[in-house]
Structures are given as structure tokens and as C-alpha cells.
Amino acid sequence: MKFGVFDHMDDAGGPLGKLYADRLALVEAYDRAGIYGYHLAEHHSTPLGCASSPGLFLAAMAQRTTTLRFGPLVYLLPFYHPLRLIEEICMLDQMSGGRFQLGVGRGVSPFETQAYGLDFAETGDIYHEAFQLILEGLASDELTFEGKHYQFRNVPMILRPVQRPHPPLWYGTTLPENADWPAANDVNIVIIALRPTVRVITDRYRAVRARLAKNPKDIPLMGVARHVVVADTDAQALEIARRAYPRWRDSFRWLFARHGVEPRIVGLYPPTFDELMAIDNGIAGSPRTVRDFVAAEIEASGSNYLLSWFAFGDMTLAESLRSLELFSHDVMPAFASTRADAAQ
Numbered sequence: 001m002k003f004g005v006f007d008h009m010d011d012a013g014g015p016l017g018k019l020y021a022d023r024l025a026l027v028e029a030y031d032r033a034g035i036y037g038y039h040l041a042e043h044h045s046t047p048l049g050c051a052s053s054p055g056l057f058l059a060a061m062a063q064r065t066t067t068l069r070f071g072p073l074v075y076l077l078p079f080y081h082p083l084r085l086i087e088e089i090c091m092l093d094q095m096s097g098g099r100f101q102l103g104v105g106r107g108v109s110p111f112e113t114q115a116y117g118l119d120f121a122e123t124g125d126i127y128h129e130a131f132q133l134i135l136e137g138l139a140s141d142e143l144t145f146e147g148k149h150y151q152f153r154n155v156p157m158i159l160r161p162v163q164r165p166h167p168p169l170w171y172g173t174t175l176p177e178n179a180d181w182p183a184a185n186d187v188n189i190v191i192i193a194l195r196p197t198v199r200v201i202t203d204r205y206r207a208v209r210a211r212l213a214k215n216p217k218d219i220p221l222m223g224v225a226r227h228v229v230v231a232d233t234d235a236q237a238l239e240i241a242r243r244a245y246p247r248w249r250d251s252f253r254w255l256f257a258r259h260g261v262e263p264r265i266v267g268l269y270p271p272t273f274d275e276l277m278a279i280d281n282g283i284a285g286s287p288r289t290v291r292d293f294v295a296a297e298i299e300a301s302g303s304n305y306l307l308s309w310f311a312f313g314d315m316t317l318a319e320s321l322r323s324l325e326l327f328s329h330d331v332m333p334a335f336a337s338t339r340a341d342a343a344q
């Protein structure tokens with residue numbers, strides 16, 4: 001079992017400069033604690049995502065960490081010029097010594113898409129073409145590409161990533177049918193769903209790979225994202241989570257509510273943290289309580305990677321640091337053999 005972090009970097013209610021500074025301090029702590037990877041969401045025109053240019057934050061991360069892998073989850077490919085993004089990927093991979101993780105996607109919000117002057121009905125096609133183009137560009141000395149949306153001829157590819165032909169790929173999914181392509185193409189996945197659905201996705205992912213006769217020891221990471229708060233006692237952890245979670249949820253709903261609708265997966269995130277725990281979509285408690293939750297998660301979901309929200313809503317830096325300290329010292333070691341098995 002490996003452990004990572006998922007971060008919306010949602011608005012905490014204070015100055016933006018403090019939000020960024022606190023997150024960088026927390027990222028340094030992730031690095032020291034032995035966290036495997038940090039995955040930063042990209043959102044626009046919403047308090048859910050204050051890292052709307054994830055590459056800027058990740059560049060700062062590269063200078064403050066030594067082993068932590070990191071990347072966007074995901075780059076919204078239709079929002080970028082592909083050549084510019086190829087160059088950014090190469091720079092971040094070089095600046096970090098080959099620790100960059102390349103998460104890609106279309107973008108799930110039609111309202112964010114509209115703000116960028118894009119037609120949501122077309123972005124799926126744009127995404128697929130841009131993805132093919134970016135992979136070709138990362139692996140080529142010279143790029144020639146003829147597509148519906150992009151055309152390039154004999155463009156020199158001067159920058160190169162450390163990880164060849166490209167950094168590890170990541171894809172987010174909530175639906176079982178979306179597991180087939182990443183399974184067939186050795187792409188790591190992060191699942192945002194409840195345990196029964198996660199199990200269907202991980203089983204399908206493994207079945208696709210078995211059908212293609214892929215080596216079972218080389219299985220990519222199948223991650224699941226959960227809100228996690230650890231404190232010295234259950235009561236202390238619950239007090240923090242009950243205060244911070246509603247602010248995060250308000251940010252999660254904010255842009256959709258502005259347009260009079262709800263996000264498609266809002267049912268995964270009920271109004272209170274107690275309700276969230278009741279559906280096993282998050283945990284707040286002492287190290288022992290959280291260890292029990294992680295063990296149950298592994299057994300029920302079939303995942304081999306747990307991504308925790310260690311900072312959300314108005315959690316303070318001190319609260320997040322203490323949660324991480326207890327998690328890394330008193331939770332992660334209980335799954336050391338599981339982590340070693342997953343790494344084989």
C-alpha cells in the first residue's frame with residue numbers, strides 16, 4: 001500500500017498568499033514524512049481551486065522537496081496550447097529530477113469550460129487529440145501532427161523530460177467503464193467513488209490487464225481519495241473535521257450552485273462530516289481509528305494507493321501538520337508490508 005495526498009487547494013478564508021505559503025510548508029512535511037505522491041487539482045473561477053495554474057505551484061514544490069512525486073490531477077488539456085504544455089511538463093520533470101506525474105483529463109465542469117470560451121460538447125474530442133499530440137511531442141525530436149484541432153509541421157522539440165518517453169500517466173475516474181483504457185495502457189488511476197463502486201472499478205481494471213496478459217506484478221497504482229483527519233483523540237479529530245468540511249463542501253458546490261444546479265457527484269459529499277463517515281467516504285479520529293478505517297478500505301475497495309485530503313476547508317496549518325505527523329508515525333507503518341508488496 002502506498003500513501004499520497006489529493007489537494008483541491010480550496011479557499012480557506014484567509015489571504016491567498018498565506019494559503020500558498022502554508023501549503024508549501026505542508027508539502028515540505030509530506031516530503032519528510034515519506035508520502036509517495038502529491039496530486040493537485042486544477043479548477044477555474046471557483047473557490048474550490050485556488051491553484052488554477054498548477055504548474056506555478058508545482059515549480060515551487062520542486063525546489064522544496066527531494067523525494068515526493070507530484071503532478072496535476074489533472075491538467076485540463078483543452079484549456080492549454082499543447083506545445084506550451086509539452087514544454088512545461090519537460091521543465092517540471094527536469095526541475096524535480098524526474099519526479100513529475102502527468103495527470104490528464106477533459107474537465108468535468110461545463111461552467112469552467114464556458115468561462116474559457118470553450119464548447120463543452122467539443123472538449124472531449126479536443127482532449128483526446130491533445131493527449132495524443134502531447135505524448136508524441138514528449139517522445140519526438142521533431143513534431144509533425146495533423147489533426148482536426150491541431151496541426152504542426154516539423155516543430156523542433158528541444159526540451160526533454162527526465163522520464164522517457166514521458167512521465168507516469170494518471171487519470172481520474174468515477175465510472176467502471178472508464179477503467180478499461182487506463183488498464184490497457186498502464187495508466188495509474190485515482191477513483192472518487194464509494195467503496196462498492198471502487199471495488200467494481202479495481203476488479204475491472206485488474207480483469208482487463210489479465211485479459212491482455214500483462215504482468216500482475218507490474219500493476220499500476222489504483223488510488224482512492226478520502227478526507228482524513230487524525231488527532232490525538234477521536235473527539236479532537238471530529239471537532240476539526242466537523243468545522244472544516246462544510247466550508248470545503250460549500251466551495252465544491254459553489255460554481256454549480258451559482259448556476260442553479262448541483263455537481264454530478266454531490267451525493268458522495270453529504271452536508272456533514274458525520275454523514276460522510278457514515279458512507280465510509282472519510283474518517284476523523286485517533287490513529288487507531290484511522291488505522292481501522294484504512295484496513296477496511298484496502299479490504300473493501302481493492303485499491304493499492306490511498307490519497308488523503310490532509311488540508312481542506314479552514315483547517316489550520318498546525319492542524320494539518322499534526323494530522324500528517326500522527327498518520328505517518330502511527331498509521332502508515334501498520335501497512336509497511338502491504339506497501340512493499342504493492343511496490344514489487
